[in-house]
Amino acid sequence: MxxxxxxxxxxxxxxxxxxxxxxHISKGEFVFVVGSSGAGKSTLIKLLLKEVEPTSGKLxxxxxxxxxxxxxxxxxxRRKIGVVFQDFRLLPNKTVYENVAFxxxxxxxxxxxxxxxxxIVLSMVGLSKKANSYPNQLSGGEKxxxxxxxxxxxxxxxxxxxxxxxxxxxxxxxxxxxxxxxINRRGTxxxxxxxxxxxxxxxxxxxxxxxxxxxxxxxxRGVYDHEV
Amino acid sequence: xxxxxxxxxxxxKQGFVGMWRNRMMSLASIxxxxxxxxxxxxxxxxxxNINNVTNMTKEQFDEIHIYLKEDITDEQINTIEDEIQNxxxxxxxxxQSKEQALEIMKNRWGEExxxxxxxxxxxxxxxxxxxxxxxxxxxxxxxxxxxxxGIDKIKYFxxxxxxxxxxxxxxxxxxxxxxxxxxxxxxxIISNTIKxxxxxxxxxxxxxxxxxxxxxxxxxxxxxxGILLGTIGxxxxxxxxxxxxxxIYKILNNRLYVFVTSYMVPSDDIFIDVVxxxxxxxxxxxxxxxxxxxxxxxxx
Numbered sequence: 273m274x275x276x277x278x279x280x281x282x283x284x285x286x287x288x289x290x291x292x293x294x295x296h297i298s299k300g301e302f303v304f305v306v307g308s309s310g311a312g313k314s315t316l317i318k319l320l321l322k323e324v325e326p327t328s329g330k331l332x333x334x335x336x337x338x339x340x341x342x343x344x345x346x347x348x349x350r351r352k353i354g355v356v357f358q359d360f361r362l363l364p365n366k367t368v369y370e371n372v373a374f375x376x377x378x379x380x381x382x383x384x385x386x387x388x389x390x391x392i393v394l395s396m397v398g399l400s401k402k403a404n405s406y407p408n409q410l411s412g413g414e415k416x417x418x419x420x421x422x423x424x425x426x427x428x429x430x431x432x433x434x435x436x437x438x439x440x441x442x443x444x445x446x447x448x449x450x451x452x453x454x455i456n457r458r459g460t461x462x463x464x465x466x467x468x469x470x471x472x473x474x475x476x477x478x479x480x481x482x483x484x485x486x487x488x489x490x491x492x493r494g495v496y497d498h499e500v
Numbered sequence: 501x502x503x504x505x506x507x508x509x510x511x512x513k514q515g516f517v518g519m520w521r522n523r524m525m526s527l528a529s530i531x532x533x534x535x536x537x538x539x540x541x542x543x544x545x546x547x548x549n550i551n552n553v554t555n556m557t558k559e560q561f562d563e564i565h566i567y568l569k570e571d572i573t574d575e576q577i578n579t580i581e582d583e584i585q586n587x588x589x590x591x592x593x594x595x596q597s598k599e600q601a602l603e604i605m606k607n608r609w610g611e612e613x614x615x616x617x618x619x620x621x622x623x624x625x626x627x628x629x630x631x632x633x634x635x636x637x638x639x640x641x642x643x644x645x646x647x648x649x650g651i652d653k654i655k656y657f658x659x660x661x662x663x664x665x666x667x668x669x670x671x672x673x674x675x676x677x678x679x680x681x682x683x684x685x686x687x688x689i690i691s692n693t694i695k696x697x698x699x700x701x702x703x704x705x706x707x708x709x710x711x712x713x714x715x716x717x718x719x720x721x722x723x724x725x726g727i728l729l730g731t732i733g734x735x736x737x738x739x740x741x742x743x744x745x746x747x748i749y750k751i752l753n754n755r756l757y758v759f760v761t762s763y764m765v766p767s768d769d770i771f772i773d774v775v776x777x778x779x780x781x782x783x784x785x786x787x788x789x790x791x792x793x794x795x796x797x798x799x800x
Contacts, residue, residue, distance in 0.1 A: 321710065344715070351712035361707055378713040380507060426711070 354423030413444035515724030533733025536682035541741035589637025690789025730786025
C-alpha cells in the first residue's frame with residue numbers, strides 16, 4: 273500500500289537526506305525504521321505526511337502517486353495517516369477529551385459522532401477516567417496515550433510513530449508498544465521510527481535500517497543492529 | 501448545514517479570542533483602519549459637496565455670450581443666428597441690440613447710470629445670448645462659433661466651472677494617494693497583528709495540519725480576525741465621520757449661514773452610502789491583511 277520508488281530527497285542546503293530509496297510496505301504490516309540521527313528517518317516520515325516533496329522518484333499511497341497530489345488535496349491524505357510524536361504535541365489548554373475531539377472537529381464531524389467515538393477511543397487507550405484532565409496533570413505515558421487516541425480517532429489506515437517511546441521510561445514504553453501492537457492487530461499499518469534497540473529486538477518485526485540516506489538492511493524478522 | 505454553521509461559529513469565537521489576545525496590536529489595527537477611512541470620509545464629503553455646488557450652480561453657467569463686430573452686416577447677423585440654431589445643445593438664441601445692452605447696463609448701475617448718459621455714442625456691441633441645454637455642450641458650441649465670421653468675442657462661464665472641477669480633481673487625486681498609503685499601512689498593521697495570533701497558535705496549527713484540517717479550516721479564524729478588525733475600524737469611522745459632519749452642518753445652520761448649508765448635502769442622504777463604502781473597504785483591508793500574513797507564515 274506504500275511504495276517508495278527511487279526516492280531522492282536533497283534539501284536546499286545541499287544535504288542529501290534520502291538517496292534512492294526503494295521500499296514496499298503492505299497493508300497491515302508493522303515496520304520499524306531504524307538508523308542513527310541524520311540517517312533519513314525523519315525525512316522518510318515527512319515525505320509520507322507530504323511535509324516535504326521528494327527531489328525525484330515516486331511515492332505511492334493506496335496505489336496513488338502522492339508526489340503529484342495538489343496542495344488542496346493534501347489534507348485528504350493526512351486524514352488517512354495518524355501521527356504520534358515523541359513530544360506528544362497536545363494542546364495544553366484543552367482537556368484529554370477535547371484534545372481527541374479536536375481531531376474530529378477539524379474534519380467536520382458532527383457533535384453526535386464526536387460524542388460517540390471519542391469515549392470509545394479513550395477507553396481503548398485506557399484513559400476513560402482521565403477524560404477531563406489537562407495534559408499537565410498527566411504522566412508521560414498517559415500523554416502519549418492521548419496522542420495515540422488522537423491519531424487513531426479518525427480511523428487512519430496508517431499509523432506513523434516518530435520515536436513514540438523516546439521520552440518514556442522502559443516500563444511505560446512497553447505499555448505504549450502494547451497499545452501500538454493492539455492497533456496494528458486491528459488492521460492498521462504501523463510505521464515506527466525508533467532508537468530503542470531493546471524494543472526492536474524483542475518485537476521480532478520487519479526492520480528497515482537507514483544509513484546516510486540509503487536502505488542498508490531490510491529484514492522481515494529483524495533486530496536493531498547485526499554487527500553488535 | 502449545521503456542521504458548516506458550527507465550524508463558522510467556532511471560527512468566529514477564535515477570531516475574537518485572537519483579537520483579544522493581542523489587544524494592543526488589535527487597537528493599532530483598528531485605529532489605522534479608522535483613520536484611513538475617516539480621511540476618505542472627509543474627502544468623500546468634500547467631493548460630494550463640490551459636485552452638489554457645481555450641479556446647483558451649473559444653470560447659471562450654461563449661457564454663452566457672443567459679441568459681434570462693429571462692421572457686421574444685417575445679412576451676416578441673420579446667417580449667424582440661423583447657424584447657431586442648428587448647433588447641438590442650443591436651447592435658445594436671443595439677440596441683444598446696442599440699445600438693449602445699454603439699457604441693461606443702466607439698470608445695473610442704478611443711481612450712477614447718469615454717467616452713461618454722457619456717452620457720445622453707444623459703446624456696447626451687438627450680441628447674442630445663447631442658452632444651452634447643458635453645460636457639457638459648451639465646448640462644442642464655442643469651437644463652432646470660432647469658425648464663424650463677424651464675431652468679435654466669445655464669453656462663457658465654463659472657465660469657472662472648469663476651475664472648480666480642476667480644484668476638485670486635485671483634491672481627489674491628492675487624497676487618493678494619501679488614502680492609498682494609509683490603506684497600505686492598515687493592511688501592514690493588520691497582517692502583523694494576525695502574524696502574532698498565528699505565532700501564538702503555532703502548535704495548534706501544526707497539530708491541525710497533521711490531523712488533516714483543510715487550509716480553509718486553518719485559515720478561517722485568522723481571516724475572521726482580520727474581518728473583525730476591519731469591521732470595527734470602519735464602524736468607528738462611520739460614527740466619527742457622521743457625528744463630525746452633522747456637527748459642522750448644525751453649526752453652520754445655527755450661525756445663519758443657511759446659504760452655505762443649502763449647498764451642502766444633508767448627512768442622511770449620504771449615510772447609507774458611507775456605511776456601504778466604509779464597510780466594504782474596511783472588510784477588504786482586513787481580509788487582505790490576514791491573507792498576506794497567512795501566505796507567508798502559514799504554509800500548510
